[in-house]
Amino acid sequence: xxxxxxxxxxxxxxxxxxxxxxxxxxxxxxxxxxxxxxxxxxxxxxxxxxxxxxxxxxxxxxxxxxxxxxxxxxxxxxxxxxxxxxxxxxxxxxxxxxxxxxxxxxxxxxxxxxxxxxxxxxxxxxxxxxxxxxxxxxxxxxxxxxxxxxxxxxxxxxxxxxxxxxxxxxxxxxxxxxxxxxxxxxxxxxxxxxxxxxxxxxxxxxxxxxxxxxxxxxxxxxxxxxxxxxxxxxxxxxxxxxxxxxxxxxxxxxxxxxxxxxxxxxxxxxxxxxxxxxxxxxxxxxxxxxxxxxxxxxxxxxxxxxxxxxxxxxxxxxxxxxxxxxxxxxxxxxxxxxxxxxxxxxxxxxxxxxxx
Amino acid sequence: xxxxxxxxxxxxxxxxxxxxxxxxxxxxxxxxxxxxxxxxxxxxxxxxxxxxxxxxxxxxxxxxxxxxxxxxxxxxxxxxxxxxxxxxxxxxxxxxxxxxxxxxxxxxxxxxxxxxxxxxxxxxxxxxxxxxxxxxxxxxxxxxxxxxxxxxxxxxxxxxxxxxxxxxxxxxxxxxxxxxxxxxxxxxxxxxxxxxxxxxxxxxxxxxxxxxxxxxxxxxxxxxxxxxxxxxxxxxxxxxxxxxxxxxxxxxxxxxxxxxxxxxxxxxxxxxxxxxxxxxxxxxxxxxxxxxxxxxxxxxxxxxxxxxxxxxxxxxxxxxxxxxxxxxxxxxxxxxxxxxxxxxxxxxxxxxxxxx
DNA sequence: TTGAAAGCGCTAACAC
DNA sequence: GTGTTAGCGCTTTCAA
Numbered sequence: 001x002x003x004x005x006x007x008x009x010x011x012x013x014x015x016x017x018x019x020x021x022x023x024x025x026x027x028x029x030x031x032x033x034x035x036x037x038x039x040x041x042x043x044x045x046x047x048x049x050x051x052x053x054x055x056x057x058x059x060x061x062x063x064x065x066x067x068x069x070x071x072x073x074x075x076x077x078x079x080x081x082x083x084x085x086x087x088x089x090x091x092x093x094x095x096x097x098x099x100x101x102x103x104x105x106x107x108x109x110x111x112x113x114x115x116x117x118x119x120x121x122x123x124x125x126x127x128x129x130x131x132x133x134x135x136x137x138x139x140x141x142x143x144x145x146x147x148x149x150x151x152x153x154x155x156x157x158x159x160x161x162x163x164x165x166x167x168x169x170x171x172x173x174x175x176x177x178x179x180x181x182x183x184x185x186x187x188x189x190x191x192x193x194x195x196x197x198x199x200x201x202x203x204x205x206x207x208x209x210x211x212x213x214x215x216x217x218x219x220x221x222x223x224x225x226x227x228x229x230x231x232x233x234x235x236x237x238x239x240x241x242x243x244x245x246x247x248x249x250x251x252x253x254x255x256x257x258x259x260x261x262x263x264x265x266x267x268x269x270x271x272x273x274x275x276x277x278x279x280x281x282x283x284x285x286x287x288x289x290x291x292x293x294x295x296x297x298x299x300x301x302x303x304x305x306x307x308x309x310x311x312x313x314x315x316x317x318x319x320x321x322x323x324x325x326x327x328x329x330x331x332x333x334x335x336x337x338x339x340x341x342x343x344x345x346x347x348x349x350x351x352x353x354x355x356x
Numbered sequence: 357x358x359x360x361x362x363x364x365x366x367x368x369x370x371x372x373x374x375x376x377x378x379x380x381x382x383x384x385x386x387x388x389x390x391x392x393x394x395x396x397x398x399x400x401x402x403x404x405x406x407x408x409x410x411x412x413x414x415x416x417x418x419x420x421x422x423x424x425x426x427x428x429x430x431x432x433x434x435x436x437x438x439x440x441x442x443x444x445x446x447x448x449x450x451x452x453x454x455x456x457x458x459x460x461x462x463x464x465x466x467x468x469x470x471x472x473x474x475x476x477x478x479x480x481x482x483x484x485x486x487x488x489x490x491x492x493x494x495x496x497x498x499x500x501x502x503x504x505x506x507x508x509x510x511x512x513x514x515x516x517x518x519x520x521x522x523x524x525x526x527x528x529x530x531x532x533x534x535x536x537x538x539x540x541x542x543x544x545x546x547x548x549x550x551x552x553x554x555x556x557x558x559x560x561x562x563x564x565x566x567x568x569x570x571x572x573x574x575x576x577x578x579x580x581x582x583x584x585x586x587x588x589x590x591x592x593x594x595x596x597x598x599x600x601x602x603x604x605x606x607x608x609x610x611x612x613x614x615x616x617x618x619x620x621x622x623x624x625x626x627x628x629x630x631x632x633x634x635x636x637x638x639x640x641x642x643x644x645x646x647x648x649x650x651x652x653x654x655x656x657x658x659x660x661x662x663x664x665x666x667x668x669x670x671x672x673x674x675x676x677x678x679x680x681x682x683x684x685x686x687x688x689x690x691x692x693x694x695x696x697x698x699x700x701x702x703x704x705x706x707x708x709x710x711x712x
Numbered sequence: 713t714t715g716a717a718a719g720c721g722c723t724a725a726c727a728c
Numbered sequence: 729g730t731g732t733t734a735g736c737g738c739t740t741t742c743a744a
Contacts, residue, residue: 058482060422061482061484062418062419062421062422066422073461082443082444082446082447083443086443087438087439087440087443087446090446091436091437098463103463103479104462104463105429105459105461106450106460106462107450107459108450108451122414123459126414126415127417128417128418146412148369232643233643233647234643236647258644261644262647265648265649287588288589288614288617291590291592291593291617291621292621292648293621293624293648293649
């Protein structure tokens, strides 16, 4: 079917030269068409496309990357647990990147510690990525890597000693979300709100603590000591067992939905009712927890908006290194009130008296 | 600190030639050291490594890929929802790939339909991957792409019309898991077991239906019509509302944990107790559902084992194209009995009479 | 055990 | 609008 076109008839995959031959144009014109550049006649474009189609031509990204110095790909350093947050963020990052014409290279780092992140970054950089996305890393410690591409941090400011050409940050509004969660509980009439926090060295934990503190301080509420978890339901359960015997606790803000689920389970096992005796609000917004008993009140992390916004920023920094960064909007603060929160027993008691 | 070494002292990143210069060897020797090839003296190796370290040398994968025709990377076609299964599988695939020296390029396909998979494959192939992993795609339809690298299907056999150099499959034992789940219910004394299935065009759905049918048939149990869901808790909830009024239903196998959660919620809202009136078993093994009420009985998908095994196969096919494939073990069948399953009311009734 | 030369397939710069 | 030339940084021959 295809005419004998030099090597194109051979055994190897067709190259741009073969397409050029079939289309009757130069390789550069093929390149122009494939890259959507201007200054190509409609006729030439049509012929190139037809030839590429006929030959089953597939562009070689490695060659393009070598010649152009750009890979049109982004590296992602993902935190290693298959939690809803990480997974959801990754899905949205991939989609946003793809829509901007970038492919994704992913490395998981179970702990998110500086060494792990440094290693992941080094590997990504070797592979040749035009930019890197790091989500919510650890608070302390240097990341001892020379990074010569823009780096986007999702959800937290970059570690202080991090050295990169250009560092970008996009917020998920964790502080505001934590404040909203705490305020919701305070509004319900609780005197104060305990927090079941994540590992202390995570940025994500820090923001949530600060938002909670801010809400407490604004109402003049006493700030109880933090409870510690590791994001897992099991750790929430452990914290709940410890907490159950303290009758003064009427409201808990858990820094993650799964911890909230574990916490509630322990509380109920110990005979404390949720939300009648203790209210619990989670953090993340995994829709499945609308279907447990009680349905979990939570705040939704705007992973979709953050990913879109972040990738927009990153792509901008890659493609227009010298331009100003575009302005970024405030992430939405979305409180999802379901069944795990209610007024404290004291209020309910009053209500009960009235209605009895 | 570093001596003036030609271009190395310039503004661009050091290349292998710079390392060679500093080490006092040829570029080829540098290449040999970096690729762990034999026939390099210890002394030469030491000098090359030292020079690379001193220069902060980073290998250029694009150049290597162009020259060698291999990228040392794997493409993953992931199904688009941020569910526990997909996310968990991806984490384990990445880990196994990294341990074998391969990087990962990921594309999500929300629906897993043939067009989506074809597009994802084409994109991955352009990027230049040495192999591809596709997890549980759709049953029907061609995937009209010329694929010239080995393709691994996790969890299901390849679509019939799929044309690839080499097609590999690794099972998660879904059929056996579905059978185990169904048998568990039958063993408890239920006369039959309903199934809340996933979308019919998914392979994953097919396996689970077949395992369920096999278990039913083996006991001579009647096979009730399938209920339909889309993996989401919301769809499980919808199915549960429809099911609640049918008093003859005493046991349901939900083909996904989240659907099971939604189902249970609807059942309870309608006044049916779980597990007293109806038993429900899920499918996946997300640990968080050990902490809901009732704790979900489920079967655990061996994502870790499947990913390890699958990547081993894929890497073998890539690196030793002509060799036999290594044998693969049977994936473990793990039933996790928790609180959402119990004997049917008839049995319990008998027990209740005795104890009253 | 090591090195020299040739090219992988593409794009950049500059001509026309 | 289009073509020509010269590499991108590495690995692959093949020779020493």
